Amino acid sequence: MVVVKDGPIVSDEEAANHDGMEDLDVEVSESEAESEEEDDDDAVKLVEPSKNSIYNREGLLDKLGDISWPEDVGWLHKLSIDIHQEQEVDVNDDLNRELALYTQALEGTRQAFVKFESMGRPFLRPTDYYAEMVKSDNHMEKVKGRLLAEKRRIEEAEERRKARENKKMGKQVQAQKLKERAKQKKEEVESVKKWRKQRQQSGFSEKDGTMELAFEEGNAFERSNKRRPGVAPGDRSGGKARQGVGKGKKGADKKRKGRDFKDSKFGFGGKKGLKKQNTADTTNDLRGFNKSDSSKNLKRKR
Amino acid sequence: MGKKRKHAEVVAVPIVKKDEIDSLERPQRTLFGWKDKNVEPEKQTDGTIFRNKEKVLVTCSRRINFRYRHLMLNLVSLLPHCKKDNKVESKTTKGATLNELVELKSCSSCLFFECRKHKDLYLWMAKCPNGPSIKFLVDAVHTMEELKLTGNHLNGSRPLLTFSTNFDGNPHWKLIKEMITQIFGTPKDHRKSKPFHDHVFVFSIADDHIWFRNYQISCPHTGVDKIDRGGLDKLTLIEVGPRFCLNPIKIFGGSFGGPTLYENPYYVAPNQVRALEKRQKAGKYAKKVKAKTRRKMHELSNPLEPDEFADMWKEE
Known part of the structure; x- marks a missing residue:
């Protein structure tokens, strides 16, 4: 709640300075004057009261007597309540000033409520009492719209802030995850070793083998995560296409011609040079050789 | 317009009389009863009647x-x-x-x-x-x-x-x-x-x-x-x-x-406030000019001593 004082504002100090400036004795730096201007908001005011201002005390009281209502007028006519202000309000402190005014109003309402209740008169309007309001519905719609917009703005800002923080946190989280994974793996290996030892000690050597296999398979599977056989090192499709082919057996024929298959066979993306190099896997891979071909060759030789 | 005023006057005059009569005649006063009369005097505790007709x-x-x-x-x-x-x-x-x-x-x-x-x-x-x-x-x-x-x-x-x-x-x-x-x-x-x-x-x-x-x-x-x-x-x-x-x-x-x-x-x-502000702004320039002239006067009144080394290198 910012109150903007309308009209220009000049401090009393400045007013005083002005008098001095005529003979150029007083030197006020511009910045000083400006800061004063901002500080003394109320400053349309003389420092000292002017001497020759009129104050006709009798006249005022006389007039007051003339216009005032009879003493015994019921409170219902006036509806006025006096509230004592605890402390002097600093006018330039917007927040405190508004608070003081608000508390005055609230206190007044409470007192009035007590009075109304004791008199048995209605106070607030019942909820089903509809009548013309001071502000039109149109206007209130606008007010509501503004409130909603503000709320939305705040929420959006909050979201943005959260996203930013998450981004910051992301790296740490990632590092944490890797660490955890490594730890888990280590633990598993450890537990297997321990278990194996126990088995050996207790003498179940036959069954041991099968169990071992099961565990080793698990380990092997983990390893395969890193490097899949039959996938070129530069293949960014990760050999997924080949797996996909294996999954859908019904549509296997169709898919062989599909993009996925081609990608898996010839590779997709990545550096070409790396893909075309032989690796240990490819040299050991004998899938490309056809056994029947070799038999034909033999026949031909004969 | 004129009609309205007349009406107001007519109402205003008999208020006092009516009140007196009313206070005698009617033991019970209801809100609606008074409203019909278009006059709503309220009896104070001590008998004076006050009605706020502020406009x-x-x-x-x-x-x-x-x-x-x-x-x-x-x-x-x-x-x-x-x-x-x-x-x-x-x-x-x-x-x-x-x-x-x-x-x-x-x-x-x-x-x-x-x-x-x-x-x-x-x-x-x-x-x-x-x-x-x-x-x-x-x-x-x-x-x-x-x-x-x-x-x-x-x-x-x-x-x-x-x-x-x-x-x-x-x-x-x-x-x-x-x-x-x-x-x-x-x-x-x-x-x-x-x-x-x-x-x-x-x-x-x-x-x-x-x-x-x-x-x-x-x-x-x-x-x-x-x-x-x-x-x-x-x-x-x-x-x-x-x-x-x-x-x-x-x-x-x-x-x-x-x-x-x-x-x-x-x-x-x-x-006045605005005038002051303006005059102060004007004063800024005047001050500057004045300071300049003062400086000039000062320089004139206190001339620098001739430098003894001024033409040391010229001789050679």
Whole structure:
């Protein structure tokens, strides 16, 4: 709640300075004057009261007597309540000033409520009492719209802030995850070793083998995560296409011609040079050789 | 127009008689019974009869700012007992014109918004025809249209008036308080008023200015008819507006004129303020020029001693 004082504002100090400036004795730096201007908001005011201002005390009281209502007028006519202000309000402190005014109003309402209740008169309007309001519905719609917009703005800002923080946190989280994974793996290996030892000690050597296999398979599977056989090192499709082919057996024929298959066979993306190099896997891979071909060759030789 | 006035006079005259008769004849007084009669006197405890028939004429000077005009319209919507009139030319003779106008409209007081130079707003608060009148400078104006002020209340419900206690100090504050209670308070049982109270006015003196606020009284989540002591704590206020701040300048004995009874010793006219500001800006340049000439004079009066090494290298 910012109150903007309308009209220009000049401090009393400045007013005083002005008098001095005529003979150029007083030197006020511009910045000083400006800061004063901002500080003394109320400053349309003389420092000292002017001497020759009129104050006709009798006249005022006389007039007051003339216009005032009879003493015994019921409170219902006036509806006025006096509230004592605890402390002097600093006018330039917007927040405190508004608070003081608000508390005055609230206190007044409470007192009035007590009075109304004791008199048995209605106070607030019942909820089903509809009548013309001071502000039109149109206007209130606008007010509501503004409130909603503000709320939305705040929420959006909050979201943005959260996203930013998450981004910051992301790296740490990632590092944490890797660490955890490594730890888990280590633990598993450890537990297997321990278990194996126990088995050996207790003498179940036959069954041991099968169990071992099961565990080793698990380990092997983990390893395969890193490097899949039959996938070129530069293949960014990760050999997924080949797996996909294996999954859908019904549509296997169709898919062989599909993009996925081609990608898996010839590779997709990545550096070409790396893909075309032989690796240990490819040299050991004998899938490309056809056994029947070799038999034909033999026949031909004969 | 003329017809209306006549009617008012006719009503005004027999009030006293009727009251006397009524008080004798009727043992029971009901709200509706009185309303039919169009006269609603209230018997006080000791037998005197008082009825508030305040009517306020609200008008403004010509060439008023839109903001200030809106402020005036806001006040019109807050005062169901007021009559709005056309703009009045703000001349030296405006006092007489306004007095005439007030009489013509059969009003008993007047709020006159005088705008000067499209930026300074003065508010005249006058009791007519022979009451005092007060001239204020209006400051820090916020109108009801501002979207920050989210409250709303019944049009024509009677406001509660809260005053800070420092109104009871000096006689001029007392007088101002009395004027405000009469002008801003809606008369009891006014025909345009509603029988409920859902807003509250704040008049508070801070820094010799009168600050005005208007709050809606709201009590959330309860059926309003059964508001209890507990509900009293839940009362909240929502600001409705408008806001303004009055700086009293002068109090005159008559309406729009007459002997001056009070003069604000601290008051500086906005014109003066602006002039000061301007002059200060002008002073900046004058100061610079003066400093320059002073420097020159100083240099002339204290010439530098000739340097003994000045032509040391020239000889070679």
